[in-house]
Amino acid sequence: MDTTVTNATTGKVWGGGNQPMGASYGKLMMWFFILSDALTFSGFLVSYGFSRFKFLDIWPIADEVFTHVPFFHGNYPMYYVAFMTFILIMSSVTMVLAVDAGHHMKQSKVAIYMFLTIIGGGIFVGSQAWEWGTFIKGSYGAVETRGGRILQFVDAETGHQVALADFATTIETDRVQHEAKNGIWFESESAGTTYRLEEVVAGVQSHENILVRTETINAEGKKTVLDRSESLEILNQAVGVVEGANLVHNEYGHRLFADFFFFITGFHGFHVFSGVMINLIIFFNVLLGTYEKRGHYEMVEKVGLYWHFVDLVWVFVFTFFYLV
């Protein structure tokens, strides 16, 4: 498979029957596929940049949004994303070691390293799914104004964000969820948020130390916190409570932030998932001895290229989404 350029039959490099660029057909096609997929992701990231640029003054700050770590309570900005990055880079390393073992025709070593790569990929996909779940569920909760702007709540002394659960007062109401079986059969509604708007507003009025934080980023790069009178004033424009994030409402800030988060990490996660599936198939082939019979482990190398491409994309997504 590493035959150098032969000038036998036609005497020309491009006449066919040899490898003009030094790589086999499969490897060359994998490189070209990676090139086109890289351009696709560039398109996504550039459109993310464009939309963010348009709303630069109010865009959510990433390390205030991604602060959770599984199984732990508390505020750990960016730690879990850093862990995910490290896992993916490690799985890339085990993949390269698998390819290297393949060059030396060591079947069991290739199998072990490929297995570790699959595990790493599985951990990454699981982590990304967990991040999605946490993002969709929401953490603190917020209130939305008539114009679609988000108002969050902070504690006056510490400046830390406060959850709706910590201050909303409970107000009894007779309103129940309209289900299809209780009324007209073709009308029903969703359960509604945990706290209603009047409960949140009453909570802010009764707790003296709660202030409203708007989306606008001030000169220091922090979100603007209003003083007590402005906070009570702006709550008059609130129309609803937002908990969690989806394609319609987003408690962290602008809707586009949630849209792009799902779109870009979703596409990337899909690539990781398909990479794990392909790696599984090749892993089984390694165990079965297909490549020993074939005499070379180039399939492992080709699949390795795809896996590294996935890692490469993540490096860029991580930078532009979480760091910048």
Next chain:
Amino acid sequence: MAQEHNLAIFRGTVKFKNNVQKIWGVLIFLSIVTTIEVILGIFKPDFLVHTNFLHMKLLNWIFIILTLVKAYYITWDFMHMRDEKGSLKKAVVWTSVFLILYLTALILIEGNYIYDVYQDGFIKWDF
């Protein structure tokens, strides 16, 4: 398929004994770079946030440059591009770099225009 591997990185200043050593060496380098990026991202030193170069925070310049460095080592050593023929390298890298730079330039120009419209035009968001 014992292909010839290029065992030196950093333009020959660091040379490894064999391919496996080189892989671990590159991993250590990438981990260091990632750790630096994460620490800067969490702590955001004031000097880097408040100094601008070509309309972008220095902190962001550092992130982007470090990301390009990581991309270079992942492509060159993990994907073995260092060992491929020059024509393959150019066909993949020059194409993508040119197209991505062009796309970025276009979107930056357009984005700047839209930003100006939102700044100076008659649109208000305070409701």
